[in-house]
Amino acid sequence: MSRRTWVGVWAVLCAAGIAATVALNASPAPDPQPEKRVSAECAEYIADIETQLAKAKEEGTADDGVLAFTRTRAGADDCSDEIHDHFSGDR
Structure with missing residues (x-):
């Protein structure tokens, strides 16, 4: 060419x-994505995690190690997506 x-x-x-x-x-x-509704059970679980984190910070253990949260109740809602969204700053 x-x-x-x-x-x-x-x-x-x-x-x-x-x-x-x-x-x-x-x-x-x-259009912005509508805010997802969080079930009452997941909201309660997230509030419990925040309480435990605040307690760990007060005691000075939050900066030193890893905090693990488990759910032992059978049949509970799977809140992993809601927890990830809440604590990843995508609020």
């Missing part, structure tokens, strides 16, 4: 890219 053809193709691709960018920037932002 000749140099003119390459320059023409390059110019067309650049113009298409710029046009696509302008169109995407002009489009409205998507």
Whole structure:
């Protein structure tokens, strides 16, 4: 191909890219995700974890090691996603 053809193709691709960018920037932002409802059981469990964390910080044990939280009740809600969302800062 000749140099003119390459320059023409390059110019067309650049113009298409710029046009696509302008169109995407002009489009409205998507609606924010509705806040997920947390079951009462999970909310209670999260509050319990926060209480235990506060107690561990008071005692000075929160900075030294690992805190583990377990659930022993059978049939309890799986709150792992809610706990992750709550403590990861995605509130």
